[in-house]
Amino acid sequence: MAESPEVDKMLADIAEDLSSGAAELGLRAINIYRHILTTDKRGLSAVKDELAAVSIKLINGQPAMAPLVNLANAILQSADKAASLEELESAGLEAADRFESRLCDSASRIAERVSKLVPSGEWVFAYSFSSTVVSSLLNARAERSPHTKLFRVVCTESRPSLEGRKLAAMLASAGLEVTHTFDSAMGLFLPNCRVAFMGVDAVARPGIVNKVGSWLLALACRELKIPLYALSGTEKFVPDDLLFSFENHERPGSEIWDAPPSGVRVVNRQFELIPFDWISGLVTEDGVLKTEADVEKYVDALNLHPALEQLALAQ
């Protein structure tokens, strides 16, 4: 339990949200820190402890969602320098604002790059749900864009949470023609697609962690010679250890089969790792990264706050 019921409620809402992508959850988590910084007046040390404790709960509630790690890190780093409650509030809010701008700025710069990768008149495949993929495809289609493209999208359900339906609904409501099917049917539709896009939950030197099914998608795209781009702001880069612990996260089997018969163990793992050489590129706000070496400088520059170091061990 956090110190305030409002914070507990916001943490629970994020932990239970299985249909939002990593960037979207990052934006929502910012409000938790804003709430604590502006309402908790128990004193400098108590609020710093609360920020650290809430950060761990936030990240443990949605393991593999890397923007939560980098948001928490930015807030905790800013808190270290504060010598008074007022300084803590102003430094923390400034860090929150900066992180919010960074997320929005990443999304818009990625969308510009993606426009150039979408071929007019063709079918495009999109997997799972990612706000970055949605904003990129809508931007490619938008008439105000310098690269307006007319294209159609195929997407799949993304069992067990079916967040692919959210992707389909958002693209269709913006006027895109969308064909939807179940995940294992991707092999029937991919041969008609000229390019495929997926979101990203976390990135480090070993590769990309994303929703389960991304490995099969990457394998099928490689077999069919369809370029597959992963879209990710650099706020999704994490230390290598954290990436491996993220990948192993499990959710309750009941989300797949609520009452399996005796003797059937239902396993609900949500994430899997895709090596860089299986994709055509990682589209970031800084450009299209292609190799482990491209990613290395970002990962090396990460400086995890001591309060977050337990994450890699705990999971």
Added chain:
Amino acid sequence: MAESPEVDKMLADIAEDLSSGAAELGLRAINIYRHILTTDKRGLSAVKDELAAVSIKLINGQPAMAPLVNLANAILQSADKAASLEELESAGLEAADRFESRLCDSASRIAERVSKLVPSGEWVFAYSFSSTVVSSLLNARAERSPHTKLFRVVCTESRPSLEGRKLAAMLASAGLEVTHTFDSAMGLFLPNCRVAFMGVDAVARPGIVNKVGSWLLALACRELKIPLYALSGTEKFVPDDLLFSFENHERPGSEIWDAPPSGVRVVNRQFELIPFDWISGLVTEDGVLKTEADVEKYVDALNLHPALEQLALAQ
């Protein structure tokens, strides 16, 4: 509508059954012919016409289920020679009995071969639902078998009909340890498996038609160097044209998403073609077939009754 409400009911039950495999449906369809042959006394020509009409309805209700084609073919061929209603009944029932014996005999001879392919102490992957896969795995485990093996099974749901749950339940109820997950998670579990098995709905020279997802399974097995065997009695061999028309069969999109938003087209294709060189072998009652050439002699020997020739064109 068939001539009898009982026959209509039996046809509808088979058409609506989305969780049974091809061999299982073949066994159930035999009873439709037995019913007509023993109860329809309208005269030789009327009953012959009824057998032909019911055959087309039966196969159109479950396209891609090859044993239905070969059962219908055997019955119609036997009917051609009959010069009286009595001859029709006795020749038809004999053909039905012969087909039933053939299905059961195939299953048991395939099961003997599969026993030798299951490694003791290892994980085995099984996809979709197939009565041939179930009987083969249960035989491999059975104590009376000369090749008793102790092994564990991983299987997946098989969206949208979830017939993979039936597979899991049947294997678990026989004492096998079963791990179950969603289809797109196969990439997480296959690396721990030493062999994979799938059923077959139809076979011809171009390859094997089976439940959608089989292509991704075959691709993943090839990538991970896991032997993948398709299990099929030769009663699943069909002419090449029919195989292609089977593959294109579509079911209602509402079985995937009952109320999609406007602008989202939901496509529910059920079957896909896997070329022979993507699998390690097709295990039949006659042995393990490996190439198009091995299959050719069976396909060449098929002699489709003229009443069934419309099937390849109709779909």
